[in-house]
Amino acid sequence: MTTTFSSPVAVIGGGICGLATAHRLARRGVRVTLLEAGDQLGGLGTFFSHGDQAVERFYHCVMPTDADLLALLDEVGLKDAVRWRKTTMGMVVDGRRHRFNSALDLLRFTPLRLHERVRFGLASLMLRRWGSGRDLDLLRTEDWLRGLYGRRIWEEFFAPMFGSKFGPSFGDVPALYLWQRLGRERNVATRGYPDGGYRKIIDALRASIEDAGGTIRLSTPVDRLSSTTGGCSLTLPGGEVLDVDKVVSTVPLPQLRRLADDELAERLPGSDLRYQGVVTGVFFLRRRLSGHYWTPVLRSGTGFDGVVEMSALTGTGIHGGANLVYVMRYTDRSSRLYHGEPDRIAAQWTNQLRDLFPELRPEDVESVRVFKAPFVEPVYPLGYLAARPPVTVDGTSLFLATTAHVYPDVTSWNSSVKLANHVTGLVFESLGRQDTGERVP
Numbered sequence: 181m182t183t184t185f186s187s188p189v190a191v192i193g194g195g196i197c198g199l200a201t202a203h204r205l206a207r208r209g210v211r212v213t214l215l216e217a218g219d220q221l222g223g224l225g226t227f228f229s230h231g232d233q234a235v236e237r238f239y240h241c242v243m244p245t246d247a248d249l250l251a252l253l254d255e256v257g258l259k260d261a262v263r264w265r266k267t268t269m270g271m272v273v274d275g276r277r278h279r280f281n282s283a284l285d286l287l288r289f290t291p292l293r294l295h296e297r298v299r300f301g302l303a304s305l306m307l308r309r310w311g312s313g314r315d316l317d318l319l320r321t322e323d324w325l326r327g328l329y330g331r332r333i334w335e336e337f338f339a340p341m342f343g344s345k346f347g348p349s350f351g352d353v354p355a356l357y358l359w360q361r362l363g364r365e366r367n368v369a370t371r372g373y374p375d376g377g378y379r380k381i382i383d384a385l386r387a388s389i390e391d392a393g394g395t396i397r398l399s400t401p402v403d404r405l406s407s408t409t410g411g412c413s414l415t416l417p418g419g420e421v422l423d424v425d426k427v428v429s430t431v432p433l434p435q436l437r438r439l440a441d442d443e444l445a446e447r448l449p450g451s452d453l454r455y456q457g458v459v460t461g462v463f464f465l466r467r468r469l470s471g472h473y474w475t476p477v478l479r480s481g482t483g484f485d486g487v488v489e490m491s492a493l494t495g496t497g498i499h500g501g502a503n504l505v506y507v508m509r510y511t512d513r514s515s516r517l518y519h520g521e522p523d524r525i526a527a528q529w530t531n532q533l534r535d536l537f538p539e540l541r542p543e544d545v546e547s548v549r550v551f552k553a554p555f556v557e558p559v560y561p562l563g564y565l566a567a568r569p570p571v572t573v574d575g576t577s578l579f580l581a582t583t584a585h586v587y588p589d590v591t592s593w594n595s596s597v598k599l600a601n602h603v604t605g606l607v608f609e610s611l612g613r614q615d616t617g618e619r620v621p
């Protein structure tokens with residue numbers, strides 16, 4: 181027997197969190213409407229057209245530890261679509277390229293002195309064990325790593341490498357974030373990519389929602405949201421008003437604050453949580469670069485902090501023979517780079533990529549695209565585990581499922597799906613308590 185709930189629910193945002201939420205609710209008989217501001221689904225995992233291919237704007241891969249995402253893929257018949265491959269890592273320091281995969285690579289890693297390489301290796305082996313049982317949420321990453329690795333390894337290596345993700349305050353981020361990240365990536369050599377790209381997952385979720393009677397509306401930004409314990413009211417383009425019993429919002433908290441009415445805005449959490457944005461350059465190249473999936477770039481005079489050679493994971497066949505390479509810089513959305521002219525960024529980053537890889541000739545660069553996203557990575561303050569906002573908002577019928585809620589998990593499709601599972605459970609429960617919906621045999 182399936183229960184059909186007469187209470188309507190709206191989901192704001194068609195990224196993976198909104199899609200997974202709407203999929204779960206619709207499949208359990210809830211009348212759900214998903215509202216997405218953009219003209220495509222997928223959020224940060226969305227795509228652009230390159231010939232007849234859909235290519236992610238931001239590099240994405242699946243990790244073997246992504247249990248919640250893999251379970252969702254299984255549900256929509258895609259688990260076997262993930263192709264797993266061993267990948268390697270490089271490192272560019274002061275313009276010089278290094279391999280960074282094995283103990284031998286570390287011994288040959290000249291940016292560190294010999295005794296530092298040995299210390300680096302030993303500390304890295306023991307890191308997870310030494311962190312176990314400690315309250316890493318209250319320990320600054322800098323204090324933890326400086327203590328284990330020493331001042332110079334922190335300053336020369338970790339500060340620029342991880343600092344590129346969170347900006348200058350990386351040292352203040354709780355060590356728990358790094359601990360979780362090392363856990364997620366403990367088998368860094370193996371990564372996965374879905375056959376047909378992330379678009380295939382997006383399309384499968386869309387089909388699942390619509391098959392179950394859910395509605396998806398693209399190019400429909402929610403302009404205004406009000407919510408009390410009695411329900412929610414959403415103002416859509418053209419002044420259309422949608423009244424629903426519950427809303428699940430997946431949009432980053434600063435964006436949600438802007439669309440909340442005064443009463444709701446007062447109740448919303450997270451006003452002081454800072455977010456990093458990102459700028460990526462997407463290169464289609466006629467030749468291979470290093471063959472490493474991931475290469476952090478430190479102190480090399482580039483505007484970007486890392487290179488992801490996606491074709492090392494996917495092969496070049498799926499992009500018409502081109503080698504797909506991303507370069508990226510995490511940055512505040514108010515920065516000069518973020519507001520830079522895309523063509524200028526593309527030209528500068530092409531020159532800088534060619535400086536790092538002199539074998540890359542101008543004619544090897546088939547095309548370059550630049551993409552930006554303003555809210556990617558919440559910059560977690562110390563003690564965030566206790567300060568993390570709840571997914572319910574007192575005095576309202578609103579549920580929150582955002583990247584600010586996945587901590588201490590690393591922001592990823594997996595953690596968004598895990599959060600969606602949790603929040604839909606709560607929504608379902610709250611509907612069950614009040615709904616008088618008909619029961620369908």
Ligand SMILES: Cc1cc2nc3c(=O)[nH]c(=O)nc-3n(C[C@H](O)[C@H](O)[C@H](O)COP(=O)(O)OP(=O)(O)OC[C@H]3O[C@@H](n4cnc5c(N)ncnc54)[C@H](O)[C@@H]3O)c2cc1C
Pocket residue numbers: 192193194195196197198215216217218221222223224225238239240241242400401402403430431432435439458460508553556581582583591592593594596
């Ligand atoms: C460069 C980069 C690399 C990454 N690499 C990986 C990776 O390898 N593996 C991995 O798993 N994850 C990766 N991630 C992280 C992953 O993309 C995110 O954690 C995840 O996509 C977050 O999903 P979400 O649904 O919570 O939010 P989002 O994807 O941000 O979705 C929010 C949606 O809300 C919509 N929206 C905003 N305002 C409104 C409004 N007013 N009305 C209606 N809709 C609105 C937006 O248009 C958007 O579609 C990466 C991210 C980036 C940027």
